[in-house]
Amino acid sequence: MTPSADIRAFMGRLGHDFARPELLVRALTHGSIASATRPDNQRLEFLGDRVLGLVMAEALFRADLKASEGQLAPRYNALVKGETCAAMAREIGLGDVLKLGRSEMLSGGRRKEALLADAMEAVIAAVYLDAGFDTARDMILRLWRDRLDSLDDDPRDAKTALQEWAQANGMPPPAYDQTDRSGPDHAPVFHITARLADGREAHASGAGTKRSIEQAAAQALLDRLEGRE
Template sequence: MRPGADIQAFMGRLGYEFAQPELLIRALTHGSIATATRPDNQRLEFLGDRVLGLVMAEALFKADKAAQEGQLAPRYNTLVRGETCAAVARDIGLGDVLKLGRSEMMSGGRRKDALLADAMEAVLAAIYLDGGFSAAEQVILRLWATRLASIDDDPRDAKTALQEWAQAHGMQPPAYEQTARSGPDHAPVFHITVRLDDGSMADAKGAGTKRSIEQEAAQKLLSRLEGGQ
């Protein structure tokens, strides 16, 4: 099977040449366009998640020999979470070669974090099946190199940090409310408000995923609380 020019270009960005390009095609195939003879990438996603996890766990274990489990775990979670996988996918233009059904394409599927993250994990599984663990490890360490090198000692996301702050002060977990939504379906703009028991609140508005705007709202409120404002 000879892949098209777009897939060849993607393999160049990925830094891996497939002996079995059909594995890559499957990794890029979303359920919205799958058929009985053209399976989607869900099984590969399952495997790729585990391959990525092992590579990241070993890399962190080797990088800081003094770190305890309590330090390694949040670093690991930051590196393997969906938002990070989606960001890596964007770095290499994975969205440009995703195989999507028309409805998913029209709704902005090529830009959705969930689809990009799932496809990124599926691509890693395809590399593993095509070239073995060493090949997958090399690609992962190269694509995640900057993030591995700059991982913080306390890389909690803002929502987690705000929840921990609230619990430490005897409050219930923060409540997030979507107060408005505007823009077209394929590029929605979310308006999010986060509140604590004591009445503290913050608002955020922006395009992207609902979760990313919740993170922004949480960060705003956390900054106020920790700054004593």
């Protein structure tokens, strides 16, 4: 097939010229527009998740030969989690070329975290199937380079760190309460309170996923506990 102008432009941003552009088109096809003759990207997403995982695990393993499994695991999780994949998708303008059904498009699908993360993984699989593992690895390492270089020694997410703090201090895991939700359905604003069993709490609000605002609330409470507020 001959790729459209927007698909060719995306190939340029991705840094890979597909010999089989139909693989890329499939990777960009959401279930809301799929049909018997136009398969969605779910199978590719499954494969791409594993390719990304292997590349990141190998890169971390080689980058720090003295790191323990306990040190490598949170670094790995920070690199492959959905939020990171969605952020990478935004950086390369993946949302602009997603193939969505009308209802999904009208509800802001091009900006949805989960859709972007899934499509990013599917695109990785498409590159892998089109040109092999070495090419996919080179692309991933190029796109993720800044994140690999700037990764903290202990990049645990805030919710994990807060839970570990609670356990270390003899408390049950913290609770996360949604106190309000505002804004339109396609761009909701969540209001979340993170609360410890002893009553200490912190609040965060903002647009994005509920999970990301829970992370922000957890970080705010950690800052309070550590006197950084």
